[in-house]
Amino acid sequence: xxxxxxxxxxxxxxxxxxxxxxxxxxxxxxxxxxxxxxxxxxxxxxxxxxxxxxxxxxxxxxxxxxxxxxxxxxxxxxxxxxxxxxxxxxxxxxxxxxxxxxxxxxxxxxxxxxxxxxxxxxxxxxxxxxxxxxxxxxxxxxxxxxxxxxxxxxxxxxxxxxxxxxxxxxxxxxxxxxxxxxxxxxxxxxxxxxxxxxxxxxxxxxxxxxxxxxxxxxxxxxxxxxxxxxxxxxxxxxxxxxxxxxxxxxxxxxxxxxxxxxxxxxxxxxxxxxxxxxxxxxxxxxxxxxxxxxxxxxxxxxxxxxxxxxxxxxxxxxxxxxxxxxxxxxxxxxxxxxxxxxxxxxxxxxxxxxxxxxxxxxxxxxxxxxxxxxxxxxxxxxxxxxxxxxxxxxxxxxxxxxxxxxxxxxxxxxxxxxxxxxxxxxxxxxxxxxxxxxxxxxxxxxxxxxxxxxxxxxxxxxxxxxxxxxxxxxxxxxx
Numbered sequence: 471x472x473x474x475x476x477x478x479x480x481x482x483x484x485x486x487x488x489x490x491x492x493x494x495x496x497x498x499x500x501x502x503x504x505x506x507x508x509x510x511x512x513x514x515x516x517x518x519x520x521x522x523x524x525x526x527x528x529x530x531x532x533x534x535x536x537x538x539x540x541x542x543x544x545x546x547x548x549x550x551x552x553x554x555x556x557x558x559x560x561x562x563x564x565x566x567x568x569x570x571x572x573x574x575x576x577x578x579x580x581x582x583x584x585x586x587x588x589x590x591x592x593x594x595x596x597x598x599x600x601x602x603x604x605x606x607x608x609x610x611x612x613x614x615x616x617x618x619x620x621x622x623x624x625x626x627x628x629x630x631x632x633x634x635x636x637x638x639x640x641x642x643x644x645x646x647x648x649x650x651x652x653x654x655x656x657x658x659x660x661x662x663x664x665x666x667x668x669x670x671x672x673x674x675x676x677x678x679x680x681x682x683x684x685x686x687x688x689x690x691x692x693x694x695x696x697x698x699x700x701x702x703x704x705x706x707x708x709x710x711x712x713x714x715x716x717x718x719x720x721x722x723x724x725x726x727x728x729x730x731x732x733x734x735x736x737x738x739x740x741x742x743x744x745x746x747x748x749x750x751x752x753x754x755x756x757x758x759x760x761x762x763x764x765x766x767x768x769x770x771x772x773x774x775x776x777x778x779x780x781x782x783x784x785x786x787x788x789x790x791x792x793x794x795x796x797x798x799x800x801x802x803x804x805x806x807x808x809x810x811x812x813x814x815x816x817x818x819x820x821x822x823x824x825x826x827x828x829x830x831x832x833x834x835x836x837x838x839x840x841x842x843x844x845x846x847x848x849x850x851x852x853x854x855x856x857x858x859x860x861x862x863x864x865x866x867x868x869x870x871x872x873x874x875x876x877x878x879x880x881x882x883x884x885x886x887x888x889x890x891x892x893x894x895x896x897x898x899x900x901x902x903x904x905x906x907x908x909x910x911x912x913x914x915x916x917x918x919x920x921x922x923x924x925x926x927x928x929x930x931x932x933x934x935x936x937x938x939x940x941x942x943x944x945x946x947x948x949x
Contacts, residue, residue, distance in 0.1 A: 475751065475798040475799070475801075478765035479510055479765030480508055480768065480795065481511065482767075482768050483769040484770070485771050485772040486514060487514060487515075487516035487517065487567065487776055488773035488781075488917075489784070489913045489914075489921075490518045490914065491912060492913060493540050493544070495912040496544060497543075500547055500548050502835075506814070509554065511553055513557050513558060514557075515559075517567045517776075519604075520536060520537055520541065525601060528567060528571070533915070534914075538608060542608065556614045556615065557605050557606075558618060559605050560619075561618055561653050562586070562649055562653075563585055563586050563619060563620055563625075564585050564776070565584075566585045566776035566777050568597070569584050569586075569587065570584050574597075576591075576593075577597065579627065583627075586624050586625060588628055589625075589649035591630075598653060599656055602617075602653075602660075606664075612661075612664070613665060615657065615661075615664055615665070616667040617653060617666055617667070619646075619672060620669035620671050620672065625646060626645055643675075643676050647673075647676075650686065651684060651689065654668075654686065655685075658689065666689060667722060669724075670709070674709060678712055681712075681716035687717035687718055691720045691722060692721055693721070694706065694709060694713075694721065695725075695767075695769070697724075697725065698749075699743075701746060701749035703752045706753045710761055711761065719760055722764050722766065723765070723766040724767040724768075725750050725768050726743055727743045728781070729769065730743075731781075731782075734781060735782055736782060736925060737782060737823055737848050738787050739821070743790045744793050744794060744803045747798055748802065751798065751802075768795070783917075785838075785840045786822050786837075788815065788841070789811060789817060789821065789822045790820075790822070792820075793807070793808070793820045796811055816834040817838075822841055822845060825838075825845070826842070827842050839908055840905070843904050847898075847901045847902060848925070850898060851898070851925060851929050855894070856894050856933070859890075859933060859936070864887050868884060869884055869939075869940065874943065877942070879940075884944065888937055888944075891933045891937050892937055894933055898930055902922060905922075906918050
């Protein structure tokens, strides 16, 4: 069957700056991706890359970075499955994992903006090139590299940038373009045959003439990202055509299968992400023949950025990914596309929230048990009875802050409150422990700890506080 998606690669984005899978799980995921028809991996290592020498401080401390051997084995395994590996190395914006370190503070555009590199410092440029050199060196035979360059916040606000912008004809647009062009030219000098991809968002407001004059034409392939379910088709087509008319005819799309709902979402909605892909299909069908769409990167963010909380993790998002890929293959999310997903993963529904607890093994759906447990626990954490326990009638009526402070409460009712809170606590703790035990099999211990502290602790703490306060009050009122 010919895919309705235009000829081009389907890449899955591996965001390793949050919940980096253990190597065994990573290999199971790659195996599944190959079965789902994925052509390549867009790998964003950040602090999980085994940087060496002066860059060793960039390695994660909460959990060990992947070793050189693990990075090579991941590539070899992916290649054995017919998949290309494309590293993504941020070179301008979203450099939080670099610029958070004290020795790098002087390289920030603004002191309080941890993500943006100062484009005027040669030391910063050399840092970027050394990062790229180490990554390319550890990817034998590499021929495509993604240099990021999205969301370069506060650019032009630093003192050196203000001085530069004071010269006639200098603009923030040119400041952005000059740094990216410098990086791209240096890459081409070092590796002449390297294909360079970059995010497009900083160029969206630029005119065709500005882009033509930038020096980027022929150096980079823009990747236009839009993760929304109501993606504006006409606007997106217009942007892609603008880049093409500026001379950048080789272009990429970027959609999302998780990590773009809200910064703290735990469980994705498959339908939301399918809708995003349906809109991208409409974009692809509307492009002129001059636009050479190289492919689509289906992004799966584990964090919005290096310093934000974890959002949906890989194990709960595999039904969404499979559904998005089937949507691209079928041109719509048809009944046939849905049945392909449920059969491939051995699940009753494409929505992970509806798959239920079963005794099925993980062979078709690596991480299925953890997905089921995560959904159960997430549902419990968000139940109104538990989340708003402090606001229920009995707590507000017979165990208010005023009553607690004065230790004047109704023993009978507060004992009932204590019993209910203790029951909720026991249930939460039991399910949380089941999630923790399974999570540490697939992710580092630090991921499990972070996930628990972010999602479970804020719900458990008020219940624990109430049970402790009741015990204190009753000790003073009941003989």
